[in-house]
Amino acid sequence: MADSGTVLVLTGAFDPTADLVVEELNRRAVPVFRADTAWFPSRLALAAGLDGNGWHGTLATNHRSLDLATVRAVYYRRPTPCEFPASMPPEARAVAVAEARRGFGGILSALPARWLPPPGRAADAEYKPLQLRVAAECGLRVPRTLITNRPQEAREFADRICGPVVYKPFTPIRGTVDGQSMAVYATLLRPGDIGHPSIATTAHLFQEWVPKAYEVRLTAVGRRIFAAEIHATSVAARTDWRSDYDNLTYRVCSPPADVTAGVHRVLDRLGLPYGAFDFVVTPSGEWTFLEVNPNGQYGFVEQATGLPITAAVCDHLEGVTA
Template sequence: MSSAGTVLVLADRFDPTVDLAVEELNRRAVPVFRADVADFPLGLRLGAALGASGWGGTLRSAHRTLHLNDVHSVYYRRPGRPRVADDMAPDIRRIAEREARLGFGGLLAALPCRWLSPPGKAADAESKPLQLRVAAESALSVPRTLITNDPVAARDFAACIPGRLVYKPFHPMRGTRNGRPAAVFTSMVDPADLPHPDIATTAHLFQEWVPKAYEVRLTVVGERMFAAEIHSGSDRGRIDWRSDYASHTYRVTQPPPAVADGVLRMLAVLGLPYGAFDFVVTPEGQWVFLEVNPSGQYGFIEIATGLPITAAIADYLEGTHA
């Protein structure tokens, strides 16, 4: 693929991970047009017409103009949703937001360019049930897992697990409680608490607890892999490393060939060029898949280890590497 053209960056304007990639592209003198989907339609003006060679036209912000024919690749990382005028009636607002999403998003999806990552594929890949199925089909080791709203089924599942049990939310839960930041992470489950009536209120995901020597964040860009061991120095960090970044130490490592092959098969099935994979490595050295984040953070790994992940992302967007 030619490296000529502009990289369209669609992300929140306050995203330090995206900042790393934009700075690298700027260093390489690659043209970048950065915007947030939430800026449309109030802060972005779109004019596109269909011609013999596809869609052409412009996307304009208050200070810059992007010619759609110049878009070489799109870096799509957790942008907002289209935001319309506040004074619209609620029913009209819903219609306008839907039309903005389908019109603006649909047009961008129709551009013949490289995406990291395609928004539809990335959204599908957020599904933990889908991830676990594809991981198992890709010959990766996965924990025994139950999804249920049946308290009795949860009790019976726990009875079949020789070790401990954990609960995981399907989606990151972050917010505030009593004015302070709060989050729900992986948590241990006492089998004596099962069956618990609250399980009936919604879907719950339970897994066997996998004994761990350490964990690994494996970041994949195209076919390039960057693996870092995560050694947590606290009890809560050993249950879920995301709960205590300050206690970690990191070490560069390499995935076993079978794991590398499985990861690439998994990304191919999911249609993703990027994935931030989390693995447990058992005391016996077995790599066990936990999840993959199609828009996962990588900056903290690069800063701690020096792994050139930003450069690999810039290579992919610039078109100099598969």
């Protein structure tokens, strides 16, 4: 049975994944209020009071108003930080940012609503060292991994692996260099790169290279699992498929029972209702966990395969039990 009320969608102006969810909720005649936290305080006003029955009040733009008491669920996708005037002195800006986070953000977190995902738990789960440990404890195979800022440790790790080693950034790294957009993806290291002095500048993550027959993007929504094989047809995509979407093909698949059970345990341990999991499947058919994104995109998989992931997300937000 579905709950009644409004779904609050918090995300940036350009978010194709959120667009899919909003479109489906509209089709279901579920009220939606979409906003970006960047609109606060100049384009989004908050007024909330506390009485014996919790917080009551409104979020309002120049065109729409949301009664906080009607919020049944919050889809916390990719909102951007609150924006303040460029003319504001740095000291005042720092205070305003902190107050907005604890006041405006605090009201949102105090809503007795279903969150996908809960922001605090999602933030914790984004730490790769944590998710790798939890995955291993939950019975999933994980690659041998080293995190270090010592070049000698990296060299010794590569010697122990006795095979290819890959470097991975902890977070997406994108920017502009000489006017061109650049991104850092997983990189197979050459022997001369291992132990490079630049490793000393910050933390680096190194893993053994796992032989690939193909990769799998497994999207879990509650207890529902949607898995698709990702087959790469270029050198770049075979190293990191995110670097070359044009040379990927997809096929729906069913994960082994032990992998499905491990995925559910990981989500339970991390306190997440949703996760976009990446696996490598070796030529012998063994599944190896790479990472889980607590708010990962899924639209490209749904578009290629027809897997009903948007419907599952909306079921969760709407309070529909499978």
